[in-house]
Amino acid sequence: MLLLVTLAAAFAAASAQIDLRPYNLTASIMFVTNDLNNDNQLTQTEFDHVFEIYDFNKDKIIERHEYVCYITKSNSFMGNLAQSLYDEYDMDHDHRLERHDFDNFFNRMDEDNDDVVSALEFVRFWEVLFASKENFSMHGQKHPQHNDKYCLSHGHAHG
Template sequence: MISFLFIVCVASTPAYSQNHGHHEGLTEDQYQEHIDKYWTSSNTDNDDVLSVAELHTILAYYDLNKDGTITRHEYTTFLSAQTPELLSYAHALYDIYDADGDHHLGMQDLDELYAKMDIDGDGTVSKTDFYNFWNQILHDLAHLHGHGHHLG
């Protein structure tokens, strides 16, 4: 659910919608706005810390056949049904989430994702950690929006 909400927010941004097909990407301010929305939708208990339990809620959301894992096919099928133009972005995110590269996201992958998001290594994902993580991801994947133009 977390990345789905994030991708939908990016796709529905006026700048993305209007510039899709042109050589303009999202601005830094627009990315920050999306991260704000992403944080709000992810931190469901509004306690300024993203818990492992909050991150694990995505497993049930995307696990279409309820087998306890999310396959690349489940993830991309779900996302492409919502926003087909962002299929390549969905693959890139899945690659980030799939820590062991087995094309199945399970609790271990999500735990490793949580550890990656814990930028300062204190065992929790604070709002600052979350923003720093997603800023880095967005900069790394900016070429998927705006046809090769990176932020900066």
């Protein structure tokens, strides 16, 4: 989630390809970054914070370009993965992310339905998801390619 940008920058320094392995470590770092109160649980409120960050124009809808611009701001090699992850968040497949999509995504991670996502639940979920995205480089062909000019013209400069 938020940490994908930070991890992408680190991985980019080592190679031109993105490799999020070992997935459990990547997911653990993501969890720690998003567990804002450090209680070893991710609440809906903490997950809503992620939604607010991705929603650049604060219209309560995360368009594909907003999400891709955010994820790729530190590493343009993340474009195809960002496209694919956007589709994972888009639970109703309407090509826009709204609060209910994030609520449903949160519920997918909450294995025991106790309204919090433990570190273990989070890591297990993202390990499976990352493993399913190992061939994400082909995904970008289904959608318009990420456009750096768009990001720049809308104030989302890459770092």
